[in-house]
Amino acid sequence: MGVTRSDLFTDEQNKIAQVAKGLAHPARIAIIQYLIKVNACINGDLVNELGLAQATISQHLRELKELDIIQGTIEGTRISYCINQNTLKTIQKEFNTLFDTASKGDNCC
Amino acid sequence: MGVTRSDLFTDEQNKIAQVAKGLAHPARIAIIQYLIKVNACINGDLVNELGLAQATISQHLRELKELDIIQGTIEGTRISYCINQNTLKTIQKEFNTLFDTASKGDNCC
DNA sequence: TTTATTCATTGCAATATTACGATTAATATT
């Protein structure tokens, strides 16, 4: 065990959970917020900004990149990272869909 | 290591990450969706619905309860669970705040 | 060419999460 039984759930449920997992670390929230603020930056900037080791930042960036929340452009020895606004908009819609249906029901117990 | 350095981040960043972590499992998404659909249900209903063991469902319910996303009312030997709509609305606002600022900037790299 | 800069990757240790059987506690039912 220790492994999520994703076979038991719908693609939609797995997808939302996966995105939520991508947002489930304050460093990754901080990276997203910083990228929104400065539009684009490199790994080294985030190391200074967040105070985590370079390898750790790199790991968080990879996770965000795998979810297509950010993208990177090679510039010599540097890689310029930025937000993928389309993905973020899609995620926002998915969360809102989940939340909106809740406010329609009667209250409860 | 293996422990999140939450001291490095703002309360807001930690809070959003914590909520995201609560949503970061398909079973918990499924529980939320099911509760929205049927308004209220008990642990046993979710065991049948999701196909996970009773102890596992109980664990997921506790996590959702700790985040105040759901609440439970004791009814004899049963506990009736339901969505806490206020919390869900607050969460929705927090996520939208995070995402909305992103669409204002220039695109990027 | 040598050195510096930048970042991904690897390997490891510490901790967290997921899942479930077994047990316990509490209330209903007979």
Add this chain to the structure above:
DNA sequence: AATATTAATCGTAATATTGCAATGAATAAA
């Protein structure tokens, strides 16, 4: 009282995540 139902909790195993030092690869600068 004895039994059934329901769900929390405990203990344990398997796996995932977090963090960092060290290394490697790639380009830039001297």
